Amino acid sequence: MSNSKAQLGVYVHWPYCARICPYCDFNVYRTRDIDAGRWRAALIRDLEYWRARTGPRRLASLYFGGGTPSLASIEVVEGVIDACERLWGFENGPEITLEANPTDAARSRFQAFARAGVNRLSLGVQSFDDAALAFLGRDHDGAAARRAVEAALSSFPRASFDLIYALPDQTEDAWRAALRAALRTGVRHLSLYQLTIEPGTAFERAVARGRWRPPDDGLAAALYDIAQEETAAAGLAAYEISNHAAPGEESRHNLLYWRYQDYVGVGPGAHGRLRADGRRIAVEIRPHPEDYLAAVEREGCGAASVEALDAEAVLIERLSMGLRLAEGVILDAEDLAALGPRAARLDALAREGLVARDGARLAATAEGRRLLDALLARILA
Amino acid sequence: MRQPARHCRLARPPLYPAAMTPLKNIRNFSIIAHIDHGKSTLADRIIQLTGGLTDREMKEQVLDSMELERERGITIKANTVRLNYRAADGETYVLNLIDTPGHVDFTYEVSRSLSACEGALLVVDASQGVEAQTLANVYQAIDVDLEIVPVLNKIDLPAAEPERVKAQIEDVIGLDASDAIEISAKTGLGVDKVLEAIVRRLPPPEGDPNAPLKALLVDSWYDPYLGVVVLVRIVDGVLRKGARIRMLGAKASYTVDQVGVSTPKKTPVDALGPGEIGYLTASIKEVADTHVGDTITEERRPCGTPLPGFKPSQPVVFCGMFPVDAADFEDLREAMAKLRLNDASFHYEMETSAALGFGFRCGFLGLLHLEIIRERLEREFGLDIITTAPSVIYRVHLTDGSMKELHNPADMPDMVRVSHLEEPWIKATIMTPDDHLGAILKLCEERRGVQQELTYAGSRAMLVYELPLNEVVFDFYDRLKSVSKGYASFDYQLLDYREGDLVKMQILVNEEPVDALSIIVHRSKAESRGRAMCEKLKELIPRHMFKIPIQAAIGGRVIARETISALRKDVTAKCYGGDVTRKRKLLEKQKEGKKKMRQFGRVEIPQEAFIKALKMDR
Numbered sequence: 001m002s003n004s005k006a007q008l009g010v011y012v013h014w015p016y017c018a019r020i021c022p023y024c025d026f027n028v029y030r031t032r033d034i035d036a037g038r039w040r041a042a043l044i045r046d047l048e049y050w051r052a053r054t055g056p057r058r059l060a061s062l063y064f065g066g067g068t069p070s071l072a073s074i075e076v077v078e079g080v081i082d083a084c085e086r087l088w089g090f091e092n093g094p095e096i097t098l099e100a101n102p103t104d105a106a107r108s109r110f111q112a113f114a115r116a117g118v119n120r121l122s123l124g125v126q127s128f129d130d131a132a133l134a135f136l137g138r139d140h141d142g143a144a145a146r147r148a149v150e151a152a153l154s155s156f157p158r159a160s161f162d163l164i165y166a167l168p169d170q171t172e173d174a175w176r177a178a179l180r181a182a183l184r185t186g187v188r189h190l191s192l193y194q195l196t197i198e199p200g201t202a203f204e205r206a207v208a209r210g211r212w213r214p215p216d217d218g219l220a221a222a223l224y225d226i227a228q229e230e231t232a233a234a235g236l237a238a239y240e241i242s243n244h245a246a247p248g249e250e251s252r253h254n255l256l257y258w259r260y261q262d263y264v265g266v267g268p269g270a271h272g273r274l275r276a277d278g279r280r281i282a283v284e285i286r287p288h289p290e291d292y293l294a295a296v297e298r299e300g301c302g303a304a305s306v307e308a309l310d311a312e313a314v315l316i317e318r319l320s321m322g323l324r325l326a327e328g329v330i331l332d333a334e335d336l337a338a339l340g341p342r343a344a345r346l347d348a349l350a351r352e353g354l355v356a357r358d359g360a361r362l363a364a365t366a367e368g369r370r371l372l373d374a375l376l377a378r379i380l381a
Numbered sequence: 382m383r384q385p386a387r388h389c390r391l392a393r394p395p396l397y398p399a400a401m402t403p404l405k406n407i408r409n410f411s412i413i414a415h416i417d418h419g420k421s422t423l424a425d426r427i428i429q430l431t432g433g434l435t436d437r438e439m440k441e442q443v444l445d446s447m448e449l450e451r452e453r454g455i456t457i458k459a460n461t462v463r464l465n466y467r468a469a470d471g472e473t474y475v476l477n478l479i480d481t482p483g484h485v486d487f488t489y490e491v492s493r494s495l496s497a498c499e500g501a502l503l504v505v506d507a508s509q510g511v512e513a514q515t516l517a518n519v520y521q522a523i524d525v526d527l528e529i530v531p532v533l534n535k536i537d538l539p540a541a542e543p544e545r546v547k548a549q550i551e552d553v554i555g556l557d558a559s560d561a562i563e564i565s566a567k568t569g570l571g572v573d574k575v576l577e578a579i580v581r582r583l584p585p586p587e588g589d590p591n592a593p594l595k596a597l598l599v600d601s602w603y604d605p606y607l608g609v610v611v612l613v614r615i616v617d618g619v620l621r622k623g624a625r626i627r628m629l630g631a632k633a634s635y636t637v638d639q640v641g642v643s644t645p646k647k648t649p650v651d652a653l654g655p656g657e658i659g660y661l662t663a664s665i666k667e668v669a670d671t672h673v674g675d676t677i678t679e680e681r682r683p684c685g686t687p688l689p690g691f692k693p694s695q696p697v698v699f700c701g702m703f704p705v706d707a708a709d710f711e712d713l714r715e716a717m718a719k720l721r722l723n724d725a726s727f728h729y730e731m732e733t734s735a736a737l738g739f740g741f742r743c744g745f746l747g748l749l750h751l752e753i754i755r756e757r758l759e760r761e762f763g764l765d766i767i768t769t770a771p772s773v774i775y776r777v778h779l780t781d782g783s784m785k786e787l788h789n790p791a792d793m794p795d796m797v798r799v800s801h802l803e804e805p806w807i808k809a810t811i812m813t814p815d816d817h818l819g820a821i822l823k824l825c826e827e828r829r830g831v832q833q834e835l836t837y838a839g840s841r842a843m844l845v846y847e848l849p850l851n852e853v854v855f856d857f858y859d860r861l862k863s864v865s866k867g868y869a870s871f872d873y874q875l876l877d878y879r880e881g882d883l884v885k886m887q888i889l890v891n892e893e894p895v896d897a898l899s900i901i902v903h904r905s906k907a908e909s910r911g912r913a914m915c916e917k918l919k920e921l922i923p924r925h926m927f928k929i930p931i932q933a934a935i936g937g938r939v940i941a942r943e944t945i946s947a948l949r950k951d952v953t954a955k956c957y958g959g960d961v962t963r964k965r966k967l968l969e970k971q972k973e974g975k976k977k978m979r980q981f982g983r984v985e986i987p988q989e990a991f992i993k994a995l996k997m998d999r
Contacts (some may be wrong), residue, residue, distance in 0.1 A: 003542075007407075011958050029958075083761055125635075172592050192952070193954040193955055194954045195954075196954050198541055217949045217950045217951065218949045220949070220950045221949035224950055241954070242954050242955065243953055243955070254957060256958075257958045257961065263958055265958060265959070269436075269959065270958075270959065271958050271962055273958070273961075277709050282962060316962050316968050316969070317964075317965050320961060320964045320965065320968065321956065321964075322642065352926075352927075354926070369952065370952060371948055371950065371952065372952040372953075373951045373953055374925070374948055374951045375926070376968060377971045378926075379970065380971075381968060381971040381972045381974075381975045
């Protein structure tokens with residue numbers, strides 16, 4: 001892939017949340033006194049730095065993730081959008097996404113975000129069931145979630161929401177019913193995540209103490225299969241492990257990641273991938289908010305590390321990301337060279353029905369995607 | 382390779398320019414003691430009191446110089462130290478202390494050290510009493526007619542019971558303990574009395590300085606500066622620098638480059654006379670050229686009859702050792718060659734395993750010996766190795782009347798050609814406080830033991846059992862320690878070969894036999910062993926994308942089975958722009974981890990499974 005054809009996106013990480021969810025292992029911090037002006041200035045300054053490194057290109061996408069970016073002031077969101085327009089300029093019909101919590105407070109600001117230029121909203125609904133939401137430590141209830149979904153669908157040209165499944169005691173029937181209710185909202189994009197127990201989270205400690213147990217992988221697999229069936233029946237087939245969309249409604253920003261395109265990351269803990277002098281570079285931004293602000297103000301850049309990736313690292317990343325997609329990846333000459341004798345493993349995996357090859361295209365089958373982590377280890381390790 | 386500290390450079394001018402001490406002023410002795418009963422501490426005190434080393438040079442436990450030996454408190458090679466002692470009678474004596482290994486695996490080394498002495502100190506912990514190992518070594522000393530001085534150590538401890546332990550020494554060993562010396566090697570209390578007893582109670586050596594040279598080759602090792610160093614005990618005649626010597630057994634002649642004594646620093650002398658202990662170097666290329674127990678004499682004037690010598694030590698325990706990373710094979714070969722330089726009892730030859738690739742079949746004197754070699758390979762040579770289950774040598778009698786020795790269960794001939802099998806049996810002596818007796822009897826019975834003796838001395842019991850060695854090699858010692866809370870001690874000697882109803886049990890993983898997991902087992906034990914191994918492997922082998930049957934089979938008959946269920950779902954739920962780094966690092970780690978896995982068909986078996994599968998927890 002040459003520079004000219006690669007798409008470019010910008011990810012902005014807003015690290016603050018009103019509360020920390022017990023399952024979340026993202027780079028998040030409890031909201032404190034936030035100096036919006038300082039944040040706006042720092043994020044813009046960081047963007048200027050990266051503009052100098054990417055050179056003149058157009059942006060296909062801008063994404064505000066977090067944390068809870070719907071808690072950020074309009075001033076920050078607007079400032080970043082304007083800066084992106086000024087520094088790079090957007091391609092025709094860019095995607096500008098903001099993640100939001102489905103609280104009434106956030107809902108009251110949807111119009112303002114839309115006016116600032118956000119054209120896609122991603123709502124962290126997680127569930128419409130009050131008991132499940134309480135278990136997940138969320139600060140909204142089912143009714144607020146329904147109101148937020150409705151408002152998002154009417155306020156933005158495109159919207160999506162997340163659901164979490166494989167909660168303890170969740171039955172297959174209950175999950176099927178929840179999915180059907182979600183699809184009846186008319187949403188055109190859904191992210192369906194299995195609840196996983198991550199290191200360092202409150203849930204990890206609870207499970208370690210034996211308070212409750214996540215379902216075994218047999219039930220998790222059944223729930224995953226139900227998600228595939230129900231979304232496909234509603235015309236929102238999976239285009240990625242956990243993402244489902246009507247044709248054309250896929251998240252263009254997230255596709256940049258999975259297709260291993262270029263992206264600039266700003267804000268604490270954000271990551272970037274860029275091409276520079278024919279090499280792939282991986283950027284990691286300082287994770288702690290105060291460190292980040294101080295570094296940008298001092299040095300004009302918030303990066304903690306900028307690392308050139310070798311061919312093997314690029315291969316691992318490309319396959320790890322690309323095989324998540326139903327469409328798979330195109331293996332180019334460089335990939336095949338990096339793969340070396342391991343390419344023979346693909347034939348064996350194809351015979352086992354875990355991958356499918358069509359010319360240069362390699363894709364994991366439905367079965368292969370459900371076991372993707374083990375599959376990647378078999379291809380690459 | 383880190384060198385043992387013993388191999389130090391020559392630092393000082395000779396201390397004994399004209400050696401050859403009068404016979405009556407020489408005392409050669411060993412210290413016999415159970416591990417932790419204070420042998421090394423006493424040796425340190427004796428060296429300190431006689432000024433063998435300055436304080437600055439005094440290292441704790443100088444005799445145990447190899448790192449591993451120090452850590453485990455055991456001695457493998459015979460070390461000597463020559464000390465000058467001015468006794469109460471006003472005369473100066475030369476004391477030669479020859480250290481002996483204290484572990485069951487090295488009984489052979491003990492016997493050769495004892496053969497170079499006229500006496501021994503029997504050190505017994507005054508609170509613990511006599512242990513099995515002590516017993517075995519004392520009997521060896523009595524067999525070679527050594528004078529034995531009992532010493533009760535740790536007399537300062539509140540738990541010390543000198544009278545009870547003296548009675549035990551008399552009851553169990555049959556030695557007069559009325560003159561036992563009560564000491565504390567730690568505080569130094571009574572150590573002076575030990576020195577006096579060495580001079581007064583141990584006999585001086587005998588020998589004729591004018592007879593042709595006759596010397597015992599006690600041990601030899603490789604020193605990077607001096608080459609092969611030979612430890613000798615002069616019986617008759619004189620060993621001089623520059624002399625032409627002949628090794629009678631090895632049928633080789635050499636010119637002596639250097640003669641010396643260990644103080645414990647290597648110190649050259651002009652000559653060694655009868656009764657003396659010292660070393661020689663003679664441009665000998667390899668340790669293997671020197672036979673322990675050989676007789677050394679003069680080339681021009683050989684002695685009449687050679688010394689009785691020793692039987693060469695034979696490995697009794699075998700296992701496979703394979704590099705974790707196949708690329709390390711040559712490094713492993715070199716490391717083994719280096720270890721073999723100083724340890725003629727360690728044997729190895731190349732082996733190929735379908736499961737583990739290229740490696741070596743190795744022979745050891747016992748399990749501790751195996752463990753020491755394994756640790757040295759890992760620590761000193763930085764190698765990661767997989768060790769397969771220890772095995773003994775079976776005698777396979779074929780239907781055509783021939784017999785072959787089987788060192789590796791994987792080499793078992795087809796059973797239709799086998800008439801019967803024989804396995805080695807041992808005589809095991811176990812000493813234990815009597816409250817653990819029940820558990821130990823049960824353990825011995827489980828291991829097909831046949832009780833020979835059960836006697837009491839005070840609250841301690843002495844058990845003698847005949848046991849098949851294959852029931853002992855793997856984890857008997859660990860189990861014994863565990864059921865007796867560490868109080869039981871154990872020693873054994875090989876008895877004979879006996880016919881046994883033995884079968885080869887194979888383990889099949891995903892329908893394929895894994896050669897490295899095959900074991901020879903008594904038929905009565907096969908099913909329970911097989912079940913235990915299958916259960917263990919089920920825990921040790923990670924789940925795969927397909928289900929994996931694990932079976933134990935004798936011939937074609939499956940006797941136990943477990944199944945590892947297939948993974949149903951294994952995929953990271955969220956993977957976006959920042960997660961790719963984490964995912965990559967995880968895969969890079971998996972690539973590293975894969976080096977520690979063995980691919981068997983489609984199944985990856987972690988290397989630890991090869992050893993853990995055979996451990997029995999019950």
